[in-house]
Amino acid sequence: MKKIKLGIVGTGIAARDLHLPGLLELENKFEIVALFNRTKEKAIRFSNYLNNNPKIYDSYDELLDNVEAVDLALPVQLNYEFIEKALKKGVNVICEKPISVNVEEGKKIVELSRRYKNVVYIAENYRHFSAYDKIKELTSKIGEVYYLQWNLWIYMSKDNKYANTPWRQNPEHIGGFISDAGVHHVASMKKIFGDIKWVYGSVKNITDYLGGPDLLSSTFEFENGILGNYNVSYALDGKNVLMIKGELGDIIFEDDIIKVVKYKDKVIEYYDDYKTHDENSYKKEFEDFYEVINGKENNLGNTEEALKDLAFIEAAIKSNGEKRIYIDDLIR
Amino acid sequence: MKKIKLGIVGTGIAARDLHLPGLLELENKFEIVALFNRTKEKAIRFSNYLNNNPKIYDSYDELLDNVEAVDLALPVQLNYEFIEKALKKGVNVICEKPISVNVEEGKKIVELSRRYKNVVYIAENYRHFSAYDKIKELTSKIGEVYYLQWNLWIYMSKDNKYANTPWRQNPEHIGGFISDAGVHHVASMKKIFGDIKWVYGSVKNITDYLGGPDLLSSTFEFENGILGNYNVSYALDGKNVLMIKGELGDIIFEDDIIKVVKYKDKVIEYYDDYKTHDENSYKKEFEDFYEVINGKENNLGNTEEALKDLAFIEAAIKSNGEKRIYIDDLIR
Structure with missing residues (x-):
């Protein structure tokens, strides 16, 4: 070609x-x-x-x-x-x-x-990281899945190169970093469990140098009924852990390693071939x-999928700690 | 006497x-x-x-x-x-x-x-466990606190002695185990950071043998402005972790050990003298x-405090995944 x-x-x-x-x-x-x-x-x-x-x-x-x-x-x-x-x-x-x-x-x-x-x-x-495809595949090992939680503590110092972009310091885009980086996380979660029905979110503004809010705690439900909980801050540091809970155990994605943890028979399987940092x-x-x-x-690279990624974040922000918002109500 | x-x-x-x-x-x-x-x-x-x-x-x-x-x-x-x-x-x-x-x-x-x-x-x-007093004291080490998260996965099998109590199997009390055990957790969180302003909650019913809902994900705000996220299930197993996030680091309470984790200078302090299982x-x-x-x-043993513990859970349940409920509106 x-x-x-x-x-x-x-x-x-x-x-x-x-x-x-x-x-x-x-x-x-x-x-x-x-x-x-x-x-x-x-x-x-x-x-x-x-x-x-x-x-x-x-x-x-x-x-x-x-x-x-x-x-x-x-x-x-x-x-x-x-x-x-x-x-x-x-x-x-x-x-x-x-x-x-x-x-x-x-x-x-x-x-x-x-x-x-x-x-x-x-x-x-x-959407191009194979880790999320692998996680999706591994969910079959933990039986019926009920809950997903993703904690992301992506501390950005005052001299971070992205934090210093002028259009990020005075963002015209909703929620500043919460949407700018957040759509990545939503895309990944959707890759595992599909579309999201509604989102409730509550935000805080910790720093004065990151444009807009920099802490979000959100609850949501996938169309398939799985309850989710996505917590992220660009002002706080810590361990980033994606945890998926099923009737037989958990899938944990942390430090670029996927673990399948079965509590009853105490089995832990490690998958370390899906390092997002090594994957271009x-x-x-x-x-x-x-x-x-x-x-x-x-x-x-579908625009409709990208719109739904952003809609999650907009729903979380507009939710304003008060009430959940349905994605369909935003995008239709 | x-x-x-x-x-x-x-x-x-x-x-x-x-x-x-x-x-x-x-x-x-x-x-x-x-x-x-x-x-x-x-x-x-x-x-x-x-x-x-x-x-x-x-x-x-x-x-x-x-x-x-x-x-x-x-x-x-x-x-x-x-x-x-x-x-x-x-x-x-x-x-x-x-x-x-x-x-x-x-x-x-x-x-x-x-x-x-x-x-x-x-x-x-x-309210009598000294671990929560110690955690409160240690919060001074992590600077301004912004967020608390408590994940509790308290799996109860079909033959659990509590799960088999008839009044628990057909609960007249709101939310079944979600309130029965949940008031313990609310009391502990209030012991650390004081009263809670509002609660948003979403519940699921996983098992058929635990009376009422058995998975709760909730977001709330303390009166002092700290954002909280309390997730609990009596149908799912896993690691129970209380995490408090401040500008300088985290306090982690897990497996009866309190850790102070400072990310910038990579210091981890362990406190293992506050084992709740050893404390009568x-x-x-x-x-x-x-x-x-x-x-x-x-x-x-104050009735007003006990009422506020329960009010958190009732707010989370009545919130019904839709909107937050203020504790004051429930108890006044």
Whole structure:
């Protein structure tokens, strides 16, 4: 199959540290022919990482006339406008998660992806981690499952590179880090147990340097009836543990190791072949994007799934500690 | 000080396995002079554990005429009636938790305890565990505290002695085990961080042999602003972990060991002198009851505190997965 002429739009941290290492391994699939960044010097600096002298454009419109696909790694509030422009010019899009600043705008992106024949692929790298597929497979070992709990304590110091992005410090996207990072976790949970029916959430604001709330405790129910409890803070440190409880035991995912713990017969099985840190999920998402452009069904970069990821977080925030919100009521 | 003539009313599992071992160590404070049980043979059998030949009565009224205090260890739905009768006859009362079947009836018991001069002491043994005092003291080591989580997986098999009590199999008390055992946990959390403002809860019913729901996930807020998350099941097994998160680290209470974990300087301090299983909290509560009868303020057996313990659980159940309920709205 032929190489796709790709333009990278937004040459910040995500493009450089996350996407580029994957793309450099996919030189037989993508040729990075074009760069655009609002601050042109950043695009020039980015071009130094490449050997093929991509063209640096002064405008996004001009870039669109010279590529087959764009990789949008922009402040999230620009996603809608940039996706629409690309589609109008017949250009395929891969766009960093979250899909949008809120569900209302996300719905418009879903609409765009239905209206235009070109691909809109939301880059949710957690959907490409095989650990969550393995966890899903292992649930058969613990009998009927009743409860999932995910505690994530992702402490970010004042000098964290993401915390210092201006668009993250004064977020236009709902809940700040709670949605920005949170959609990853929702995507993973949905990968294991499917869609979520409703969410109740309560947030706190601990730090003054992380834009928006930085502690969330939420309860939710999967469509299949499993009760969930997702607790996350970007201001507090600690052990990150995903725990799934069934009638015969637990599945525990901690420190990149999956454990199956059976209490009655005291058996603990370890699975350490699913290390998310060793797995290039960004490369996988670009490979998948390539195949989707070439006709494969868009399951892992689907805008509707990305919208539901964000809807979980928006429901948790709008719940405001008071009452649960149904995902269907938000997204329909 | 003189010995108090005590009657034990309800000679079931709690009286035998929990209260009696403590009372036998307090022979200088209490003399068990009287027993009453609806099924008289059980009272006769119980008398075999004692050396002083207590009198076995055919009626509760008759017993009340011959004692200074009663220990009520009855199916919870009988608490109100039995407490009232004792007070009318000028008899002091120690009564097993929960205070009552629901908040409405609990409020009537609080009223009784205000109206009569004799003592009404609700026996909540968890309030007598020193581990929770130690945890409270250690919170100063982790800076400002933001979050508490308690996971309790207290699997009860079909042949569990408590699960087989008829009044527990067809509970008149709200939420079955969720309140019966749950008030212990609420009392402990309140001992650490004080009163609770509101509770949101969602329950599931996993087994058919435990009366009522047997899985609860709840979110709540202490009056001091700390967010809490209490998850408990009597149908699922697992590790019981109390985790308190502050700006500098965590306090973890697990397997009867208190750990202070500081993430930045990687310090872990262990405190293993507060083993709840080695501590005779029942003896302590009877000692305290004795002192309260002799004029000490009733802090640990206070009916108002016991009512608030139950109100947490009732709020969680009535919340019904839909919306949070304020404790004050329930108890006022």
